[in-house]
Amino acid sequence: MEHCELCPRMCGARRTEEAGGGFCRLPETMQIARIAPHLWEEPPISGTHGTGAVFFSGCTLRCIYCQNSEISHKNAGRPFTPAQLAEKLKRLVDLGMESISFITATPFIPKILEALNLYRPPVPLVFNTSGFERVETLRMLEGVMDVYLPDLKHYSPSMSRLCTGVEDYFKKTGPAIREMVRQRGTPVYNEKGIMTSGVLIRHLILPGSTGESMKLLDWVHDELPPGIPVSLMSQYVPCNDVQVPGLKRRITRREYERVQNHMLALDLPGFYQGPTSATKDFIPEFNTDASFV
Numbered sequence: 423m424e425h426c427e428l429c430p431r432m433c434g435a436r437r438t439e440e441a442g443g444g445f446c447r448l449p450e451t452m453q454i455a456r457i458a459p460h461l462w463e464e465p466p467i468s469g470t471h472g473t474g475a476v477f478f479s480g481c482t483l484r485c486i487y488c489q490n491s492e493i494s495h496k497n498a499g500r501p502f503t504p505a506q507l508a509e510k511l512k513r514l515v516d517l518g519m520e521s522i523s524f525i526t527a528t529p530f531i532p533k534i535l536e537a538l539n540l541y542r543p544p545v546p547l548v549f550n551t552s553g554f555e556r557v558e559t560l561r562m563l564e565g566v567m568d569v570y571l572p573d574l575k576h577y578s579p580s581m582s583r584l585c586t587g588v589e590d591y592f593k594k595t596g597p598a599i600r601e602m603v604r605q606r607g608t609p610v611y612n613e614k615g616i617m618t619s620g621v622l623i624r625h626l627i628l629p630g631s632t633g634e635s636m637k638l639l640d641w642v643h644d645e646l647p648p649g650i651p652v653s654l655m656s657q658y659v660p661c662n663d664v665q666v667p668g669l670k671r672r673i674t675r676r677e678y679e680r681v682q683n684h685m686l687a688l689d690l691p692g693f694y695q696g697p698t699s700a701t702k703d704f705i706p707e708f709n710t711d712a713s714f715v
């Protein structure tokens with residue numbers, strides 16, 4: 423790839439098969455850190471048997487508090503060709519996965535489309551993203567991804583800059599989520615309760631940031647069509663020896679309840695993952711032989 427502009431960083435970097443010169447430092451060849459059943463997504467994504475999760479290496483956002491920094495910051499992973507990925511997708515389907523999740527996949531979208539041309543799994547395809555996306559790039563996925571699972575992380579430029587280094591996270595993510603909603607709209611479920619089409623927004627409450635959370639929920643309520651669910655998450659754990667004083671603790675029950683009550687007052691549909699789920703035990707093993715089906 424001579425000139426990569428797949429994500430809002432718009433580096434214009436040259437990415438060869440072996441090396442990448444952009445912010446993400448990713449080559450053109452897919453790098454993948456884990457392909458395995460994953461049971462811990464929201465019920466309409468994981469169902470009973472799990473989603474077949476493909477964790478791609480790298481991240482175009484790289485939040486300082488990321489729990490998966492081994493892959494998002496350090497790019498741990500192994501190279502895969504489209505044919506090799508197609509083979510693994512088939513294996514996941516044979517294992518009975520309820521859906522297939524492509525996680526932080528943006529830098530590899532052209533290669534993923536090649537893999538899906540070789541094999542299209544007969545289960546919903548989920549695009550799991552930080553939300554920091556370009557509308558133009560999302561249009562490449564129109565008619566391919568069935569479900570969008572974007573994060574909605576930061577509202578203010580100052581919080582965004584502090585956590586990700588970019589000021590315009592919300593400025594980019596708002597239009598990206600609108601595009602996802604334009605493509606797939608409100609959720610449709612099958613008889614097993616698995617989402618077969620739609621958008622589900624995730625929001626992780628950060629310590630000391632309930633005001634940000636409430637502004638983001640207001641935006642969902644005011645700007646998106648009714649019926650787009652929000653998954654409210656409380657499992658923030660200080661990671662990566664984060665040095666920002668306010669981010670060195672978990673959130674309190676009071677903070678969680680404040681945001682939860684706001685979401686209830688707005689009557690937004692969704693899921694609540696309360697403070698008891700705040701543990702590092704949810705972090706899967708990456709880039710070992712056992713990480714791949």
Ligand code: SF4
Pocket residue numbers: 426427428429430431432433434435437442443444445446447448482528529
């Ligand atoms: S995907 Fe990587 S190389 Fe391409 S624009 Fe984004 S950060 Fe830059």
